[in-house]
Amino acid sequence: MKDTIRSLDVARIRQDFPALNERVHGRPLVFLDSAASSQKPIQVLSALDQAYRTSYANVHRGVYYNSERTTDLYDQAREKITRFIGAPAPENVVFVRNATEALNLVAYSYGRHFLQAGDEIVLTELEHHANFVPWQVLARERGIRLKFIPLTPQGTLDLARLDELLTPRVKLVTFAHVSNVLGTITDPRPVIERAHAVGAKVVVDGCQAAPHMPVDVQALDCDFYALSGHKMLGPTGIGVLYGKTDVLEAMPPFMTGGDMISSVTFDSVTWNEIPVKFEAGTPAFVEAIALGAAVDYLAALGMDAVRAHEREVVAYAIERLTEVPGATIIGPTDPDIRGGALTFTIKDIHPHDLGTLLDREGVAIRAGHHCAQPLHVRLGLPATARASFYIYTELREIDALIEAIYKAKHTLRK
Ligand SMILES: Cc1ncc(COP(=O)(O)O)c(C=O)c1O
Structure with a gap:
C-alpha cells in the first residue's frame, strides 16, 4: 500500500469537494468515475x-x-x-x-x-x-x-x-x-x-x-x-x-x-x-x-502537476490490478501513454455484476460499453469495467477498489 502522491496536495484538494465526503450504503464514497463526469469544487459551486x-x-x-x-x-x-x-x-x-x-x-x-x-x-x-x-x-x-x-x-x-x-x-x-x-x-x-x-x-x-x-x-x-x-x-x-x-x-x-x-x-x-x-x-x-x-x-494546480498525479495513480492501479487473479487490463499498460482511465475485465464476472457489488462497498465505477460499441466489437467484449481518476483520487482509493474486487470474487466464488 502506498499513501503519498508528490505532484498534488490531494488531501488539501479534497477539502474543496463536498460530494467526496458523502457516504453511500453506509460507507465512505470512493468515486472512480470521473471520466464520465467529474466532481465539482466549492469554487465552481x-x-x-x-x-x-x-x-x-x-x-x-x-x-x-x-x-x-x-x-x-x-x-x-x-x-x-x-x-x-x-x-x-x-x-x-x-x-x-x-x-x-x-x-x-x-x-x-x-x-x-x-x-x-x-x-x-x-x-x-x-x-x-x-x-x-x-x-x-x-x-x-x-x-x-x-x-x-x-x-x-x-x-x-x-x-x-x-x-x-x-x-x-x-x-x-x-x-x-x-x-x-x-x-x-x-x-x-x-x-x-x-x-x-x-x-x-x-x-x-x-x-x-x-x-x-x-x-x-x-x-x-x-x-x-x-x-x-x-x-x-x-x-x-x-x-x-x-x-x-x-x-x-x-x-x-x-x-x-x-x-x-x-x-x-x-x-x-x-x-x-x-x-x-x-x-x-x-x-x-x-x-x-x-x-x-x-x-x-x-x-x-498546474496541468503538468495534474498529469503527473494521474500518471502516478494509473501506474499504481495497473500494478495493483495486475496482481488480481483473472483480471485483464484493456488498453496500454504503460502509464506514460495511458490517461487516468483504467478499463478491465475480471474472468467469469460480468462487468455489471462487478459494478453492482463494488457499489455496495461504496466504490463507484462504470460498467458497459462506455459509448464505444464499435470498439467493444473490435475487442470482442460486450462490456468492460472502468475505474477513472482525477485530481482528488488517492492511492488508498485504488486499494479500496482492489479490496472490493477481491470481495466480489469471493461473493461470487470466482
Ligand atoms: C472521448 C469522449 N468524447 C466525447 C464524449 C462526449 O462527451 P459529452 O457527453 O459531454 O458530450 C465523451 C464522454 O464521455 C468522451 O469520453
Whole structure:
C-alpha cells in the first residue's frame, strides 16, 4: 500500500469537494468515475451561486448594470478558456453544450458545407459515439467513405497504416486525444501534420485530454478541438469548440435565431461575427462563468502537476490490478501513454455484476460499453469495467477498489 502522491496536495484538494465526503450504503464514497463526469469544487459551486444570486441578467441584451456585468463575466470566462487551451483569441472559442454538440457542429456546419460524395473521412477504431455517429450519419447522407485507423494489439493507434489511409480524397481526419475506454494517449501533432500534408482538416476530440493534461491548440495546429466542461470540474450544459479563425469564418451557422445574426429583414439575413455566429439563443452563460472558475482552479494546480498525479495513480492501479487473479487490463499498460482511465475485465464476472457489488462497498465505477460499441466489437467484449481518476483520487482509493474486487470474487466464488 502506498499513501503519498508528490505532484498534488490531494488531501488539501479534497477539502474543496463536498460530494467526496458523502457516504453511500453506509460507507465512505470512493468515486472512480470521473471520466464520465467529474466532481465539482466549492469554487465552481460558488461561481454558479454568485452568478444567480447577485447580478443575474441575460447577456448581450441590456444596457443596464446587471446585464453589462454578467456580459463582462461571460466574456472573461471565454478569455480564461482561451488561455487554458492556448487558443489565439476568444473569437476561436465557441461555447456549446458539450463535446457532443461541438462535434455535431463541425459535422453539420463544416461537413455538410465542404464535404461531398466521393470524399473520405479518416477516424479511428477507438472513438466515443460522439465522435463516430455524427460522421457516420454525414457519410451515409452524402456518399462519403469512412476509413478507420486500426488499433495495435497494445491498444494504441496503428499509425504505420496512416500513409496508406491518407489519400488525396481524405478531407477530414478525426481522433480522440485520449480514449475514454483504452485510456490511450495519442500524440496529436504527427497525425495532424500528416493529415495537413494531404490537405485534410483535423478535428481532435479532447474530451478526455483537456481535463487531465496541458493542451495547446496552437502548438498542435489542429483545426478544431472539442471538450466538455462537466468532465473538467465545470457544470453540465457547457462545452467548448475551438476552431481556427479562417475555418470558422468560412463555415455557415449550425443553428439560427437570436444573437447569432448581424441584421435581419423580411427577406434577408446576415450573420454575426465568430464565435457568436455559432451561439444561437441565450447561451449557458452562468455555466460558462462557472467553467471559467473551473479552469482557474485547474490552472492554479498546474496541468503538468495534474498529469503527473494521474500518471502516478494509473501506474499504481495497473500494478495493483495486475496482481488480481483473472483480471485483464484493456488498453496500454504503460502509464506514460495511458490517461487516468483504467478499463478491465475480471474472468467469469460480468462487468455489471462487478459494478453492482463494488457499489455496495461504496466504490463507484462504470460498467458497459462506455459509448464505444464499435470498439467493444473490435475487442470482442460486450462490456468492460472502468475505474477513472482525477485530481482528488488517492492511492488508498485504488486499494479500496482492489479490496472490493477481491470481495466480489469471493461473493461470487470466482
Ligand atoms: C472521448 C469522449 N468524447 C466525447 C464524449 C462526449 O462527451 P459529452 O457527453 O459531454 O458530450 C465523451 C464522454 O464521455 C468522451 O469520453
